[in-house]
Amino acid sequence: MGSGKQRWKISFHKSPSPLKQQIPAEFLCPLSGALMADPVIVASGHTFERSCVHACVSLSFHPTLAGAAADFSAIIPNLALRSTIVNWCLRHHLDPPTPLAFYSAEKIVRQLMPPASSVAEYNRTPSVGSSEESVTPRLTPPPPLLLTTRPSCYSSSSSSCDIEITSSSISLEEEELYSRKMKSSQIHEQEEALISLRKLTRTREDTRACFCTPRILSSLKSLIISRYSNLQVNAAAVLVNLSLEKQNKVKIVRSGIVPPLIDVLRGGCSEAQDHAAGALFSLSLDDQNKTAIGVLGALPPLLHALRSDSERTRHDSALALYHLLLVQSNRVKMIKLGAVQMLLGMVRSGHMSGRVMLVLCNLAASAEGRAAMLDGGAVECFVSLLRCEEFESEESCVAALYGLSYGGLRFKGLAKECGAEAVVEGLERRGSSEQAREKCRRILEVLREKHEEDEDVNWEELLGFNDDLTKYTVTGSSS
Structure with a gap:
């Protein structure tokens, strides 16, 4: 073991270690360059670290070594080499190597991919605003659509699927095999099962329906919250794929898998959070x-995820909130969370304004939401945004303002104060769509409508400058 001083001396030694120079070349993975913890032999005869093989399969990358392209159609554990490496480490007083995480292996493989194929992989054409597989993020994502039907963590790669599916159903034996592997005490067996399921459920609708069984969902439920990030990521990705089938959505929620998804969204690794947000969005459809989903506590972490570092997590969380807020009970919960001020702040700063405006539109559809938005300065915020002709989410902004127009005299007073009529009038003439122009016409009707009580309205009092009188009026009317 050596003394503490010796260990510090080794840690900070800058020149290559003589011992490292003596490591036999066959002990090192040709892709990662590190000692192999779980070496496997592939069909072409090459030996790699298992997680590097899985990463190559996921990215459809076939490295060429010694003039021959690697063939991953078969993978066999190299138990003899693994034992030799462990014994060598023990003889040299080294800890045996630990398996390389799939996420780390994927990053290594991407660096080895040729630039042309990397760009092609990262920029696949999306189908319906998102994509079709949950493995590879895009370098330059397409402009986000207002509404999509699939999570952005799901990217199209049907042509690169290495597994040929020959049957549209699975046998009880196959289901038992996957379930047993996912419940195995061996991490590599769990990962193998998840990666295989992830690929099988990627492109075939009938396969996704067949694998959405209580036994499979129960196994996924425990792995989604695994402390191993690669298991966490792949389990969540499988769930995203399964959730794409309409007939699976209710079944998944009733299996009790939503609470673990929420836990991952709160504190999982970044890629797992992407998939958790995508799954919640898909299930909320x-x-x-x-x-x-609202009762189970998804709203607070989804709201927090709008500020995630990951673009995919942000966008899918926003769309999940949009669909969840079509239900009145969830709107009330969001108001109690103080969401309005946060959302308005994001719109003012230009942070995800398009998706956030959709969420605000749904909040404006309820009396509680309108009251909170009027109190939070939403009218002034929306009118100032609409004054800017380059504002990209003009139609959503008009829709949100239209929702607020049901706020009665309170809305009229705030709109008058910020000069909304002239702005809306201009939009009514040059609106981007007939639907937006129609909403502008209705807002103008509300602003120009005359009532007897309008004649003697004290706007300062109405806008909240006399809080005591307002409180008295509310108390008196309720009694």
Whole structure:
């Protein structure tokens, strides 16, 4: 073991260690360059670290070594080499190597990929605003659509799937095999099962329906919150794929898997959070799930995820909130969370304004939401945004302002104060769509409508400058 001083001396030694120079070349993975903890032999005869093989398969990358391209159609554990490496480490007083995490292996493999193929992989054409597989993020994502039906962590790669699916159903034996592997005490067996399931459920609708069984969902439920990030990521990705089938959505929520998803969204690794947000968005598309997901506590972490460092997590969280807020009980919960001020702040700063405006539109559809937004300065905020002709989410902004126009005299007073009529009038003439122009016409009707009580309205008092009188009036009317 050596003394503490010796260990510090080794840690800070800058020249290459003589011992490292003596490591046999066959002990090192040709891709990662590190000692192999779990070496496997592939069909072409090459030996790699297992996680590097999985990363190559996921990215459809076939490295060429000694003039021959690697063939990953078969993977066999190299138990003899693994034992030799462990014995060598023990003889040299070294700790045996630990398996390389899939996420780290994926980063290494991407660096080895040729620039052309890397760009092609990262910029696949999306289908319906998102994509079709949950493995590879894009370098330059397409402009976000207002509404999509698939999570942005799901990217299209049907042509690169290495597994040929020959049957549209699975046998009980296959289900038992996957379930047993996912419940195995061996991490590499769990990972193998998840990666295989991830690929099988990636492009075939009938396969996704067949694998959404209580036994499979129960196994996924425990792995989604695994302390091993690669298990966490792949389990969440499988769930995203399964959730794409309409017939699976209610079944997944009733399996009790939403609370673990929420835990991952709160504190999982970054890529797992991407998939957790995507799964919650996908599940929220079914009307039967909306109330249940809100009751189970998804709203606070989804709201917090709008400020995530990951663009995919932000966008899918916003869309999940949009669909969940089609239910009145969830709108009330969001108001109690103090979400309005946070959302308005994001819109003012230009942070995800398009998606956030969709969320605000749904909040404006309820009396509680309108009251909170009027108190939070939403009218002035929206009118100032609409004054800017380059504002990209003009139609959503008009829709939110239209929702607020049901706020009665309070809305009229705030709109008058910030000069909304002239702005809306201009939009009514040059609106981007007939639907937006129609909403502008209705807002103008509200602003120009005359009532007897309008004649003697004290706007300062109405706008809240006399709080005592307002409180008295509210108390008197309620009694």
